[in-house]
Amino acid sequence: METATLTPEPEAEVLDDPEQAHSKTIKLADFLGEWGDILKSQVIKNMDPVYSPKDEDDWDQAARDKLKQLIRPPFESQTRRGILPVARSFYKEDHKAAFLVGEMGAGKTFMGLAIAHLIPTPAKRILIQCPGHLVQKWIREAEETIPGCTCFNLNDKSMEQLLAHKLHLTRPIGTEIWVIGKERAKLHFQRKRQLVIRRGAECCPECGRAVECSTTDKAPGCEHCGAKMWAADRDKVRRYAKAEFIKRFFPKNFFDLLILDEVHELKGGGTAQGQAMSCLIARSKKVLALTGTLMGGYSKDLFYLLWRMFPSRMKAAGFEYGRTLQFAERYGVVQRTYDSKDVSVSLNIASIGRKMGRSRVKEAPGISPLLLPDLLLERSVFVRLSDISEALPEYDEIIVPVAMNEEQEEEYDQLSDSLMTATQQALARGDMRLLGKMLQSLLAYPDGCRVEEQVTLERDGIEEIVGSARALDIDLLPKEERLLEILSAEKKQGRKVAVFLEHTGTRDLLPTLEEKLTGNGFSPLIMRSQGVKPENREEWLKDNLATGRYDCLVCNPNLVKTGLDLLDFPTIIFFQCGYSVFTLRQASRRSWRIGQDKPVRVFYMAYAKSMQEKALSLMAQKMETSLAVEGELSDQGLAALSESDNSMMYELAKALTGKSTVTNLDDAWNRYKQCELVSSLALDDDPNVRTTTTIRTTMTTATGSASVTHELIVRGRVYVRNQGAVVYVNRNRFDLKAGAVYWAGRKVGWYDRKGCGEINDKPIRIYKPEQSNVFVLAEVRQKATA
Numbered sequence: 002m003e004t005a006t007l008t009p010e011p012e013a014e015v016l017d018d019p020e021q022a023h024s025k026t027i028k029l030a031d032f033l034g035e036w037g038d039i040l041k042s043q044v045i046k047n048m049d050p051v052y053s054p055k056d057e058d059d060w061d062q063a064a065r066d067k068l069k070q071l072i073r074p075p076f077e078s079q080t081r082r083g084i085l086p087v088a089r090s091f092y093k094e095d096h097k098a099a100f101l102v103g104e105m106g107a108g109k110t111f112m113g114l115a116i117a118h119l120i121p122t123p124a125k126r127i128l129i130q131c132p133g134h135l136v137q138k139w140i141r142e143a144e145e146t147i148p149g150c151t152c153f154n155l156n157d158k159s160m161e162q163l164l165a166h167k168l169h170l171t172r173p174i175g176t177e178i179w180v181i182g183k184e185r186a187k188l189h190f191q192r193k194r195q196l197v198i199r200r201g202a203e204c205c206p207e208c209g210r211a212v213e214c215s216t217t218d219k220a221p222g223c224e225h226c227g228a229k230m231w232a233a234d235r236d237k238v239r240r241y242a243k244a245e246f247i248k249r250f251f252p253k254n255f256f257d258l259l260i261l262d263e264v265h266e267l268k269g270g271g272t273a274q275g276q277a278m279s280c281l282i283a284r285s286k287k288v289l290a291l292t293g294t295l296m297g298g299y300s301k302d303l304f305y306l307l308w309r310m311f312p313s314r315m316k317a318a319g320f321e322y323g324r325t326l327q328f329a330e331r332y333g334v335v336q337r338t339y340d341s342k343d344v345s346v347s348l349n350i351a352s353i354g355r356k357m358g359r360s361r362v363k364e365a366p367g368i369s370p371l372l373l374p375d376l377l378l379e380r381s382v383f384v385r386l387s388d389i390s391e392a393l394p395e396y397d398e399i400i401v402p403v404a405m406n407e408e409q410e411e412e413y414d415q416l417s418d419s420l421m422t423a424t425q426q427a428l429a430r431g432d433m434r435l436l437g438k439m440l441q442s443l444l445a446y447p448d449g450c451r452v453e454e455q456v457t458l459e460r461d462g463i464e465e466i467v468g469s470a471r472a473l474d475i476d477l478l479p480k481e482e483r484l485l486e487i488l489s490a491e492k493k494q495g496r497k498v499a500v501f502l503e504h505t506g507t508r509d510l511l512p513t514l515e516e517k518l519t520g521n522g523f524s525p526l527i528m529r530s531q532g533v534k535p536e537n538r539e540e541w542l543k544d545n546l547a548t549g550r551y552d553c554l555v556c557n558p559n560l561v562k563t564g565l566d567l568l569d570f571p572t573i574i575f576f577q578c579g580y581s582v583f584t585l586r587q588a589s590r591r592s593w594r595i596g597q598d599k600p601v602r603v604f605y606m607a608y609a610k611s612m613q614e615k616a617l618s619l620m621a622q623k624m625e626t627s628l629a630v631e632g633e634l635s636d637q638g639l640a641a642l643s644e645s646d647n648s649m650m651y652e653l654a655k656a657l658t659g660k661s662t663v664t665n666l667d668d669a670w671n672r673y674k675q676c677e678l679v680s681s682l683a684l685d686d687d688p689n690v691r692t693t694t695t696i697r698t699t700m701t702t703a704t705g706s707a708s709v710t711h712e713l714i715v716r717g718r719v720y721v722r723n724q725g726a727v728v729y730v731n732r733n734r735f736d737l738k739a740g741a742v743y744w745a746g747r748k749v750g751w752y753d754r755k756g757c758g759e760i761n762d763k764p765i766r767i768y769k770p771e772q773s774n775v776f777v778l779a780e781v782r783q784k785a786t787a
Contacts, residue, residue: 060093061085064119073146075115076108076595078388083112086382088119091258091287098288098310100264100381102295105563105587106393106594107384109291110139113260114146116289118176120257126173130244130281131262133182134535135564139262143178155181156536160241167250179256182536183266186244186277195232205230244277251284259285263563265292268302270323279309293563293587295381300333300368301325307376314376329364332372336365386593395600396593400617401487402609403480408473409450413611416470417443420456423467427458434458435467443612445508446470448480448577452508477517480606484576485521487604491572492523492552496599499570501558501588503579505529514555514576528556539565558588567591571599576606578617585620712782719767719776728778735760735778737767 064085068075075084083101090096101116103109117127129139136156143150151174153162196203202211207228222229233241247255259281261267269275282288288310295303304325308315320328329335338361386393405413420439427435438456446454456468477485484500491498504510511527518525526545533541538560545551546569554570561567562584570592578585593601607613717730725738735750736743742750742760752758756767764781 057085061089064088067119068115070148071115071118071146072148073111075111076389076392079108079112079115079384082388083107083382083384084115084119087112087289088116091116091289092119092121096380097286098282098290098380100290100292100295100377101384102292102381103384104386105293105590107386107389108595109293109384110142110262111146111595112384113262113289113291114143117178117258117260118147122257124173124175125257126177126179126255127258127260128179128181128256128281128285129260129262130181130183130186130278131260132266132535132564133184134538135262136180136182136536138539138564139180140178143180147176147178150176150178152178152180155179155243156185160243160246163243163246163250167246170252173257181243183263183274183277186242186274186281193232195230242273242277242280244280248280248283253284254286256281256285258287258289261288261290263292264290264306265294265302268304268306270305270325275305275309282309295377299364300329300372301364303372303376304328311376311380318375326362326364332369332375334365334368335362337362386590389595392595393593394597397600397602398589399602399604401483401604401606402614403483403606404609405447405611406475406479409447409475409478410610412450412470412473413443413447416446416454416468417612419468423456423458432458439468440612442468444577444579444616445504447608447611447613448478448502448510449504449508450478451475451513480576480608481514481517483606484574485517485523487572487574488518488523488553491602496572497551497570498553498572498574499561499567499591500525500553500555500574500576501561502555502575503557503577505557511555518553518555523553524551525553525555526551528554528560530557530560535564558584561591562587565591566594566596568594568597571597572602572604574604574606578605578607578613578620710783713766713779714782715777715779716765717778719778726776730778 065080068080068084083103087099087101090099101109101112103112113129117125120127131139133156136154140152140154143152155162195206196212197206197209198204199209199211203213204210205212205223205226205228207230208223208226210223210225212223212225212230261278261281264278267274267278290306290310304320308320308322315322326335404410420435420442424435424439427433435456435458438458442454442456450470450473453472454468454470455466457464458467459465488498500514502510502514511529515525515527526542528538528542542554542565554567558575558579567573573589573592575585575589589603593603605617607617717728719737720727720729725736728735728737733744737752740751740753741748742752742758750758750760750765752765752767758765758767764783766779766781767776768779769776
């Protein structure tokens with residue numbers, strides 16, 4: 002039978018007519034499914050043009066010349082993808098605010114300071130609000146980046162600096178950098194009701210007019226001027242919120258630029274940190290929001306951030322402040338739950354229009370693709386680590402499944418069977434309390450099997466034991482033995498190692514792991530959350546490493562996933578992975594960042610045939626989904642849209658109870674790495690350019706290890722035709738329509754909405770490269786070497 006093969010195409014049709022290209026783009030949007038709405042809205046709404054280096058003018062060249070004054074020059078990709086687009090938006094087009102979403106290690110701090118340096122006035126004042134443990138880092142980075150800048154640390158308890166500026170307002174001298182922690186900005190004194198008495202009447206202290214207020218109202222409002230009639234309570238904690246002080250006593254536009262670091266932590270509506278953000282914005286000319294995680298899974302996570310940064314646009318869009326459900330109905334997922342009795346009654350009514358009864362309404366995880374073009378794309382830049390790949394060393398991820406020993410596996414299987422039976426019985430009764438206990442127990446027992454495991458469930462006031470596993474007397478567990486082997490190999494190469502484990506609280510494994518490491522010739526540095534304050538962790542780590550006594554760091558990954566650079570630890574080992582995709586992705590990149598000069602290796606360890614292996618496989622699937630959602634935008638910017646702890650627990654529970662199947666660990670990670678490869682590709686606008694990119698994943702098993710290399714080879718461009726699309730590969734025409742691939746009228750392959758598929762059993766990817774207006778088809782080649 003005659004078949005088609007995938008080979009390069011030297012000739013291809015090009016759309017030169019702009020009108021024709023617009024028409025084709027709309028049809029291509031239909032071909033791409035739900036993401037078609039994004040492309041349609043981009044064309045139909047005639048959005049502002051995206052920044053492109055080809056559109057640079059004299060302003061951009063002057064900005065590039067000014068960037069040469071920095072002590073540390075930016076990388077070209079940082080300038081092109083992050084610094085110039087935001088600076089042009091602020092200082093040439095006069096926009097008020099912007100998001101800079103950057104993957105961990107891409108240099109958000111540096112890019113923020115470079116944007117501040119481009120403020121057109123020679124004398125400027127910049128305010129930076131960041132997590133408290135990053136205040137000293139921001140000051141150090143500013144002094145190492147902007148020549149001659151003066152830094153003010155506002156993160157202490159004193160109000161002297163702010164009071165001095167209040168009493169004697171002065172113009173900035175040169176470049177002033179003010180840095181404050183977000184916790185210090187929000188802290189406030191306790192309040193009490195305050196009125197003034199005039200001629201026996203209670204009056205407002207602001208306008209002096211008589212008011213009528215309830216004596217029970219602690220902070221009444223004046224019905225004449227609207228002022229809140231309260232004062233500080235001298236009998237309680239006496240302090241002043243610095244953000245509110247700035248808003249009350251400093252003039253408008255006092256700061257030329259406000260930089261909000263980790264802005265996703267300020268997403269709350271009525272929170273003190275969110276209110277502090279509003280106060281600082283009110284006194285700033287421009288606002289730059291930095292984050293590596295734009296959203297946390299719900300559309301409401303952006304609602305208040307957008308209101309504070311772009312109030313006029315939100316108002317013009319018809320939204321009302323505080324009505325997050327209204328926002329979710331347009332850009333999120335709304336879940337309505339009806340009572341089964343109401344539904345049954347309504348279905349028996351002989352009526353054309355049935356009322357389903359009252360419903361409970363709440364927002365569920367997820368977003369509409371329309372959120373991107375409507376509210377984000379014109380106001381955001383996204384920078385990936387792959388964009389600055391010229392400054393980064395090799396990055397290798399190594400999966401290490403470890404087989405349990407016979408005694409360990411026997412106890413685990415018995416515990417698993419008991420808990421699964423008890424959980425299924427509990428779920429049948431509508432009781433979900435055992436679900437979380439079961440998952441935690443099965444994830445934890447293989448590593449903590451030296452301690453007896455008991456899982457209980459309270460029923461009718463009595464705690465019943467529903468599952469148990471005895472304590473095992475094993476000197477060295479299989480995973481610990483494998484960990485020591487990896488540490489020995491890395492130590493011989495002079496590489497320090499960071500070891501991450503989840504169970505450092507109730508099921509504390511740190512003392513045991515420290516004992517095993519010390520007893521086998523290693524010197525571990527143990528970091529605990531209660532032992533080192535967040536703001537001191539960077540200095541504490543630096544001082545301890547300077548002694549030269551330690552060759553590995555052991556801690557919970559949550560302690561280092563933001564803020565800390567682990568450049569001294571080019572090898573990272575996840576001894577336990579947990580089930581938070583966000584934590585895994587953040588912590589895994591702590592040492593793969595600008596400044597790293599050694600190849601980075603990240604090991605993921607899990608016991609085979611256990612819940613740990615299922616969790617790792619599910620995380621690979623979740624990360625694959627997140628990359629598909631993020632597309633060209635960011636590797637981290639929208640990652641949280643596709644994962645949350647609750648959804649991971651739910652998926653693990655379904656897998657354990659047989660309601661769903663979990664992909665083989667090797668297959669799941671291979672597919673994830675392929676999608677990661679696609680998301681990081683860039684292709685020149687020249688249609689004749691062929692792109693070949695490789696990525697390597699190492700799989701380690703009890704029988705040995707193998708490296709899997711994936712090559713992504715661009716084979717041709719995708720051209721829209723009527724209700725489908727066409728790809729020409731070496732003069733062979735492939736028709737793409739409704740998820741199927743046809744050649745000469747016969748079906749020879751398939752593709753899905755993520756762009757994954759096959760042609761003649763060969764894996765393919767369909768994607769849109771960065772800075773390109775066309776989609777391409779690429780062949781994925783896989784090669785395993787022992």
